Amino acid sequence: xxSIKSKVSSEIIINKxxxxxxxxxxxxxxxxxxxxxxxxxxxxGANHNSYAYxxxxxxxxxxxxxxxxxNKTAGIPILEILKKNDLTDVLxxxxxxxxGIKLGAGGLIRAYAKTTKALVExxxxxxxxxxxxxxxxxxxxxxxxxxxILRENAISVKxxxxxxxxxxxxxxxDFLPRVVELxxxxxxxxxxxxxxxxxxxY
Numbered sequence: 001x002x003s004i005k006s007k008v009s010s011e012i013i014i015n016k017x018x019x020x021x022x023x024x025x026x027x028x029x030x031x032x033x034x035x036x037x038x039x040x041x042x043x044x045g046a047n048h049n050s051y052a053y054x055x056x057x058x059x060x061x062x063x064x065x066x067x068x069x070x071n072k073t074a075g076i077p078i079l080e081i082l083k084k085n086d087l088t089d090v091l092x093x094x095x096x097x098x099x100g101i102k103l104g105a106g107g108l109i110r111a112y113a114k115t116t117k118a119l120v121e122x123x124x125x126x127x128x129x130x131x132x133x134x135x136x137x138x139x140x141x142x143x144x145x146x147x148x149i150l151r152e153n154a155i156s157v158k159x160x161x162x163x164x165x166x167x168x169x170x171x172x173x174d175f176l177p178r179v180v181e182l183x184x185x186x187x188x189x190x191x192x193x194x195x196x197x198x199x200x201x202y
Contacts, residue, residue, distance in 0.1 A: 016099025
């Protein structure tokens with residue numbers, strides 16, 4: 001799945017009602033709460049701040065809120081647009097200033113979906129990456145060759161020279177199988193990598 005690189009906003013007017021959409025990247029419920037508080041401060045006179053968010057590696061955390069609009073006419077349409085675009089770690093808020101003309105359930109669904117779609121169409125997407133840090137211990141005889149392989153394929157390499165050479169290196173998770181194969185060919189044996197840490201980033 002993918003997320004967005006940075007915050008985007010857009011506005012449309014439908015039958016005199018203003019629909020102001022804002023899309024944020026979020027990593028936690030705390031992020032969601034902070035951005036919702038920010039929206040309420042920016043639009044204290046708004047009639048509704050309907051929203052939806054998706055979080056998690058597989059988009060498994062989802063929530064949609066109508067914020068006073070008729071049931072399932074605001075939050076769900078917002079959420080469906082996010083889902084259709086295979087997004088995660090995003091919060092979409094659509095702020096509505098009522099213009100005096102009722103849109104009806106169908107009209108509201110279309111309006112909230114259209115506002116969210118306009119947001120998605122202007123974002124720059126980013127893909128989540130998992131960065132793993134590993135430890136590998138080798139003898140001095142193989143250290144130069146191993147260091148060359150790691151520097152050509154890893155993100156960062158930190159060697160430590162004691163009785164043996166210890167390499168601490170960071171690598172994108174998806175690239176690890178290829179690098180393991182190269183290392184094992186260089187050492188002519190099965191290697192044991194110690195996983196030190198993992199970090200998910202964009």
